[in-house]
Amino acid sequence: MDPVRNPYSPGAGTRPPALVGRDREIDAMDVALQRLLLGRDGRSQLLTGLRGVGKTVMLNEFEQCAGGRGYFHEHIEVGEDGKLAPRLASGFRRVLLSMDAKRRIGERIVRALGVLKAFNLKLPDGPELTIDVDVVLGPADSGDLGTDLAGLFVELGEVARDHGTGVLLTIDELHYVAQPTLEALVMGLHRASQLRLPITIAGAGLPSLATLTGEAKSYAERMFTFPSIGSLDGDAAREALVVPAADEGVAWEERALERVLDVTRGFPYFLQEFGKQAWDVSDGPEAITLDDVERSIPVATAELDEGFFRVRSGRTSDPERSYLRAMAELGPGAVRSGEVAALLGRSTTDLGFVREGLLRRALCYSPRWGEIEFTVPMFDEFMKRWIPELPSAPG
Ligand SMILES: Nc1ncnc2c1ncn2[C@@H]1O[C@H](COP(=O)(O)OP(=O)(O)OP(=O)(O)O)[C@@H](O)[C@H]1O
Ligand SMILES: [Mg+2]
Incomplete structure (x- = not known):
């Protein structure tokens, strides 16, 4: 559909077309x-x-x-x-x-x-x-x-x-x-x-x-x-997608919506990016279908990888990338630094400076003592796309 009328707005600090859930x-x-x-x-x-x-x-x-x-x-x-x-x-x-x-x-x-x-x-x-x-x-x-x-x-x-x-x-x-x-x-x-x-x-x-x-x-x-804000719940996430399209006279097919909610897990930036790409690939003129969404997923993912994820990970050294990749192997949430080190065949002390660097630059944070977690949602999946194989030991 007409990209000029595309209402979605992925970007740092850009006001969403529908600010929902807050x-x-x-x-x-x-x-x-x-x-x-x-x-x-x-x-x-x-x-x-x-x-x-x-x-x-x-x-x-x-x-x-x-x-x-x-x-x-x-x-x-x-x-x-x-x-x-x-x-x-x-x-x-x-x-x-x-x-x-x-x-x-x-x-x-x-x-x-x-x-x-x-x-x-x-x-x-x-x-x-x-x-x-x-x-x-x-x-x-x-x-x-x-x-x-x-x-x-x-x-x-x-x-x-x-x-x-x-x-x-x-x-x-x-x-x-x-x-x-x-x-x-x-x-x-x-x-x-x-x-x-x-x-x-x-x-x-x-x-x-x-x-x-x-x-x-x-x-x-x-x-x-100290409100902690996060992904949008089901209703709010739906609204974030449906309202801006409706304002342009376009409806979302139910299955299309569900698919986007599923891949984005309601994270605001991802909703905007997937909404935007689905709109662009869709032939419309009045609905965004499941088929549109399926075709837009690779495009949206590539956009996020090149933009959102790369920008927010900044410049990383080889050992840092290995560390992040090992974290990804252990799962999306908080992981134990000890286990990350073990997976890389090193001691926690050996990797102390790598861990510190990631914390200082806020790529990760430590939710509890001895644990480390990504500050970017779904970063584990990005790391696995970026570096498919787990490296044996950091250089
Ligand atoms: N409540 C919301 N509903 C729908 N979309 C939203 C909402 N809040 C933010 N967004 C969209 O999410 C994206 C990210 O917003 P924003 O840059 O404010 O996030 P942030 O938490 O400041 O991220 P960072 O930590 O990277 O600076 C923007 O594209 C914005 O339009
Ligand atoms: Mg910000």
Whole structure:
């Protein structure tokens, strides 16, 4: 059928034509944002889930809610380097400047920018920010990240409150941030939340993000919920496919739908990819049939292998690939590192550095001590397609 009218949207963070199965989280966030504006407590969210389940899409949705409620918002994406503070500094600067542009805040913004300037100068790896005001020493330049972030959040929160608005920062790929930095972020925000200031963060990351400990954990639990999002259940997955087609006057044959639900297991990215390819191969004009789906499966699989899976596995060394392949041999879910090593004829210690590398780059995570699991759904099947034979020992 006409590719121009194809409604499906596989891609990183691309809004799906029908955003289904996430009403609870979206509604809760909208309530929290409204409560914060009223000077009440409101619990934001730290979303966790595997690759391609729709975390970034949710953060974008939260931004939309925030915009609709008169908030200023900024989006930050953490990279593999794990640096957070410099990215926050740039984000805060953008928020302050846009608040000033829209609300003509004047003197108060000059002070807030001065505080931010002092914060940034104190950072060992501070970005080069053009902040054309005098430094304001004191609130955010002690050198202790938690204290300084608290100073910044309070500063921004007060400006927002005094001008009848709020601030939402969305932070994506938060799992790359090291534990002490994450704790500093939580402690910093906690101060602003104690003062009931209308400023908050919504974050997203891989399942390893849910490992906050100690004092930071008890603070975090007061300020956030931790929804884990994953594949869509049967009804929602159906809706994700049926609604966008229906909007174009096209129906899905029941058997065709079932086949796609079966191969994708309801994972959002895969639904979009298989929906897209089935649409493209179908002759239509009014229905997508089982035959269309069967013909599109090899195409969709190849697209996923070249795009989704390859991109998310990044550059891998030979030993890493062998390790991933051995994991795949043991099954789709969590596997014991000891068994992976045994399968490769090596000791766990021998392969410690390979395992560490995969964890650091977030190709895998460790759900429990001594266990390791892929962060990408159905990655085991991809590894078996990529490397059909299990290698004997890593090079
Ligand atoms: N609730 C949903 N219903 C239907 N499709 C969805 C839903 N959420 C996300 N998608 C689709 O899934 C794909 C992946 O979404 P997104 O990039 O937000 O995932 P992610 O969890 O951020 O992945 P990654 O960890 O790789 O960054 C997109 O093509 C998006 O359109
Ligand atoms: Mg994402």
